Amino acid sequence: MMDIVAKREHIQDYLNKKVNKLPEKLYFVGFIVYALVNYLRGTMFTQYLSSPVLYDFMKISAIFIVLKILLFDDWKLKDLLIFLLVGILIEFTCRVSYDYDIFYYCLLILGAKNIEFSKILKTYLILISTALVITIIASQFGLVYNITFGRSGTPIVRYALGAVYPTDFAARVFCLMLFYAVFKKFKLNLPEYISLAALTVAMYVLTDTRLDTILMLLVILIAFFYRPIIKLVDRISVRLMSLLITAFVAFNILLAYFFIPSNPIFKIINKILSQRLVYGHLVFKRYNVPLLGQFIPQVGNGGLHNGPYNYFFVDSSFIRVLMMHGFWAFILTMTLIIFLSHKFISKKYIVLEIALLLVILSSVIDQHMWEISFNIIFVGLFAKISDEYAESGNDLKV
Numbered sequence: 446m447m448d449i450v451a452k453r454e455h456i457q458d459y460l461n462k463k464v465n466k467l468p469e470k471l472y473f474v475g476f477i478v479y480a481l482v483n484y485l486r487g488t489m490f491t492q493y494l495s496s497p498v499l500y501d502f503m504k505i506s507a508i509f510i511v512l513k514i515l516l517f518d519d520w521k522l523k524d525l526l527i528f529l530l531v532g533i534l535i536e537f538t539c540r541v542s543y544d545y546d547i548f549y550y551c552l553l554i555l556g557a558k559n560i561e562f563s564k565i566l567k568t569y570l571i572l573i574s575t576a577l578v579i580t581i582i583a584s585q586f587g588l589v590y591n592i593t594f595g596r597s598g599t600p601i602v603r604y605a606l607g608a609v610y611p612t613d614f615a616a617r618v619f620c621l622m623l624f625y626a627v628f629k630k631f632k633l634n635l636p637e638y639i640s641l642a643a644l645t646v647a648m649y650v651l652t653d654t655r656l657d658t659i660l661m662l663l664v665i666l667i668a669f670f671y672r673p674i675i676k677l678v679d680r681i682s683v684r685l686m687s688l689l690i691t692a693f694v695a696f697n698i699l700l701a702y703f704f705i706p707s708n709p710i711f712k713i714i715n716k717i718l719s720q721r722l723v724y725g726h727l728v729f730k731r732y733n734v735p736l737l738g739q740f741i742p743q744v745g746n747g748g749l750h751n752g753p754y755n756y757f758f759v760d761s762s763f764i765r766v767l768m769m770h771g772f773w774a775f776i777l778t779m780t781l782i783i784f785l786s787h788k789f790i791s792k793k794y795i796v797l798e799i800a801l802l803l804v805i806l807s808s809v810i811d812q813h814m815w816e817i818s819f820n821i822i823f824v825g826l827f828a829k830i831s832d833e834y835a836e837s838g839n840d841l842k843v
Contacts, residue, residue: 457517468517472560475509476817477572478502479549484576484818487613489589489605489748503549510556518558528555534773538738542769546815547778553817554781557828565828566628569821574621580607594746596653603653610747611652616811618648619660620819627800630834631668641665656719656810660803667799675795675836683790686798687783690805694763694779697809701725701764721760721810728759728768738771762814778814785826793835797825 460467482502485494514520520528532551539545557565584591584607592605608614622641626633633641645661648654667674681689704726705711715722732741745758759765767775782805789798804820813819 460516468513469560469564471509471513471517472556473564473568475506475513475556476553476565476568478509479506479553480569480572480818481576482506483546483549483816484573487609487617487816487818488580488607489584489592489609490580490607491609491748492589500545503545507549507552510552513556514558518556520558531777534737535777538770538774541738541740543740544769547766547770547774550815550817550823554824554826557824557826560828562825562828562830563833565821565824566624570621570624570628573617573818577617577621583607590749592749601653604651605747606651608747610745612654612657612811613747613813615648615652615654615657616807616813616819618644619657619664619807620813622661622664623800623803624821626664626668627796629668630796631671631799633668638665638669657807660807663803663806667803674799678790678795678798679793679836681790683787686786686790690782690786690802691779693805694809697761698725698764698767701761702729718810724757724759725761725764727757728764732768734767735771736773738769738774741769760810760812762808762812765812766815781823781826785823788826792830794830795836796834797822797830 464470479502482499485491486499491499532548535548535551539548580589583589584605589607591607592609594603594605594611595601596603603611604614605611606614608617622644629637641661642665645658645665648661649658700714701722702725704715704722706715706723711722728741732739741759743758744754744756746756759768763775763778766778782801785801786798789795789801801822804814804822808814808820817824
C-alpha cells in the first residue's frame with residue numbers, strides 16, 4: 446500500500462512540474478465537454494449529431510474526471526470504496542432506465558473537490574450562454590429547426606428557438622438568470638434589472654411558458670428584496686429547512702399519486718401545473734416504484750415527430766428519479782439536497798441556499814434537475830466555496 450501511495454505522489458509531482466494546475470485543467474476539460482454534450486442533446490443540433498457520437502464524448506469527459514480523482518484528489522481509501530460502490534449502483538440503475546445523467550453528474554460532483562465553485566460558475570455561464578446565443582442564431586438562419594407549437598384552443602404560437610421544445614428553452618433561460626444572479630450575489634444594478642425584466646417578458650411572449658416566467662420573476666424579486674429575504678432564510682434552522690424541503694417534495698409526489706381528475710381542487714392545481722398531475726398520476730398507475738430503476742417508455746412533444754403519437758411524459762424531476770432510477774436513487778438525491786442545504790446554511794452561504802431552493806422549486810415542474818447544463822448547484826457539495834458567498838453578520842442583523 447505504501448508503495449502505491451509513494452508512486453502516486455511521484456506521478457503527481459512529475460505531472461505538476463510538467464503542466465501547471467493540471468488537476469484543475471483535467472476537471473474543466475471534462476466539465477466543458479460533458480456540459481456541452483448535455484446542452485446539445487436538448488437542441489435541434491441533434492439533426493447533425495447522432496446519439497452514439499454524443500455518448501462517446503460523454504465517455505471522454507468521464508475519463509478526464511476519473512484521472513483527476515485517481516491521480517490528484519486526497520480521498521481516503523474507505524471513501525473511494527464507498528464512492529465506487531455507489532457508482533456501481535448508479536451505473537446499474539442508469540443502464541436499466543436508459544438515462545445516464547445522474548451517473549455523469551455524480552462524477553462531476555466528486556471531481557469538483559478542491560476546484561473553486563466560482564470558477565465552475567463562471568465557466569458554466571460563459572459556456573451555456575454562448576451556446577444558447579449560437580443556437581438562436583442558427584435557428585434564425587435555418588441551420589437548425591426553429592420548431593413552432595400551438596396551444597390548444599388559442600391562436601398562440603410558441604417558438605423553441607433551436608431547442609427541442611419551448612419549455613426547454615425557457616427553463617434554460619431561467620437557469621442562466623438564476624446563476625447569473627448567484628454570480629452577482631443577487632446584487633443587481635438598474636440596467637441589469639431592466640435587462641432581466643425584458644428577457645422575462647420576451648420569454649413569455651416567445652415561448653408562452655407560464656411556470657418558467659413565474660420562476661424568472663422570482664429571481665428578479667428575490668434580488669430586489671434580497672436583504673429581508675436572507676434574514677428570513679438565516680432564521681430557519683438547518684433541521685427545520687431539511688424538514689421543509691422534504692415535506693415540499695413529498696407533498697408534490699403525493700399530489701400526483703392521489704390525483705383525482707373529477708376533484709375541483711385537483712382540477713385547479715392540475716391546470717396551474719399545465720396538466721403535469723395527469724401524467725404524474727399515470728406513471729404511478731402504470732408502474733410500481735422500483736428499488737433499482739426501470740425503463741419507462743415516454744414520448745414528449747419536443748423535437749420532430751413523423752405522424753401522430755401518443756403523448757406520455759413525466760416532467761417532475763423528483764418523480765422521474767423515483768420511478769425511473771428507483772427508490773434508492775431518490776433517497777440519494779434527497780440526501781444530497783439535505784447535505785447541500787446543511788452546508789450552505791451552516792456556513793452562511795445564503796445566496797447558494799436560495800439558489801438551491803429555486804432549483805428544487807423548478808425541479809417539481811421540469812425534468813432538468815440532474816442535467817449539468819441546466820443546474821450546477823450540486824457541484825457545490827465538494828467544490829471549494831470561498832467566503833465571498835458568505836453573508837456578513839451585519840447583513841443578517843435584524
